[in-house]
Amino acid sequence: MIRLGVRVRREDADVVLAELLALAPSGVEETDLEDGKVIEYAVYGAPGELPDLPDVEAAVGGALVEVVTTEVADDWADRWRAFHQPIEIAGRLYVRPPWEPARTDLMDLVIDPGQAFGTGAHHTTRLCLELLAQEDVPSPAGVMDLGCGSGVLAIAAAKLGWGPVAGVDHELESVRATADNAVANGVDVSVERFDLIRGGPAPTAPLVLANLLRPLLLCVARAGFQDGAAPELLIASGLLAREADEIADAFARHGLRETDRRQSAEWAALVLRRTV
Structure with missing residues (x-):
């Protein structure tokens, strides 16, 4: 299972969220970073199932902070439930x-x-x-x-x-x-x-x-x-x-x-x- 995280400044978060929901309507996980100055939106999926993100990067005109892809441990389902x-x-x-x-x-x-x-x-x-x-x-x-x-x-x-x-x-x-x-x-x-x-x-x-x-x-x-x-x-x-x-x-x-x-x-x- 892969976790794809999109980190963005709080002031640009609504634009990124709108684009992500268009690409991944099943929903996103939201986490505050850096004392709330940065928002990370994450989606989960098997390799090859996650959405492409060029539209998100273009939508915010360079305001995108970071895209982070990580492999989720075998206990991801339990951790997802805890969320x-x-x-x-x-x-x-x-x-x-x-x-x-x-x-x-x-x-x-x-x-x-x-x-x-x-x-x-x-x-x-x-x-x-x-x-x-x-x-x-x-x-x-x-x-x-x-x-x-x-x-x-x-x-x-x-x-x-x-x-x-x-x-x-x-x-x-x-x-x-x-x-x-x-x-x-x-x-x-x-x-x-x-x-x-x-x-x-x-x-x-x-x-x-x-x-x-x-x-x-x-x-x-x-x-x-x-x-x-x-x-x-x-x-x-x-x-x-x-x-x-x-x-x-x-x-x-x-x-x-x-x-x-x-x-x-x-x-x-x-x-x-x-x-x-």
């Missing part, structure tokens, strides 16, 4: 990989981290989950998860009582992972393939969850929502804190006003509500 720890969200949800036991005092949410990006551990996913968990379930309570990845946000919404719940993703592997994880959690999530860049207006619902990087969030804001109907509530994350004002302004043209903002490390999440 994925269960997390508690807002005293309500317990997000865990399949090999960790459930807790009886919290809503149990099982996500296989080997299938697609988004297990709940990353700052952006945690922020979305925290903001989702604090919302009262209205009527109607439909949900659309844009860029559903592993399905963690959509499944959490279903567990919290929202419904019907749907999700879309450009990657076929993410569509399959969301469907599989929904079955494993005993919830109904309708999921299909959709290209947020080229597909036109985004699917919508009373609640839209959008844990997307800045370029995709701006694509959604420019294209708008299907039938011209902006959601009642949009929870947006995947953006750096310095990008939050730009994203809030982009969705304001759809009558969505920022009512809450939360930050973790350099990442931020927004709650936007329809006012007109």
Whole structure:
């Protein structure tokens, strides 16, 4: 097994992450180096299975710090499991990989981290989950998860009582992972393939969850929502804190006003509500 690490300055990390997820949609491992000044993203695979990286180097215009390829020891599977720890969200949800036991005092949410990006551990996913968990379930309570990845946000919404719940993703592997994880959690999530860049207006619902990087969030804001109907509530994350004002302004043209903002490390999440 080979580990391919891409080390980049923190200020360029979002560009590199976007490129890596396009090349390796099954997800990346993130590690802080040099007291947080450098971020290392890593992907794992057998020799010959790992993505080529010229596009990543070109995307950051020479800002790439280093690409490191190492052979992983025979116990890599155990070490990989140790990397994925269960997390508690807002005293309500317990997000865990399949090999960790459930807790009886919290809503149990099982996500296989080997299938697609988004297990709940990353700052952006945690922020979305925290903001989702604090919302009262209205009527109607439909949900659309844009860029559903592993399905963690959509499944959490279903567990919290929202419904019907749907999700879309450009990657076929993410569509399959969301469907599989929904079955494993005993919830109904309708999921299909959709290209947020080229597909036109985004699917919508009373609640839209959008844990997307800045370029995709701006694509959604420019294209708008299907039938011209902006959601009642949009929870947006995947953006750096310095990008939050730009994203809030982009969705304001759809009558969505920022009512809450939360930050973790350099990442931020927004709650936007329809006012007109």
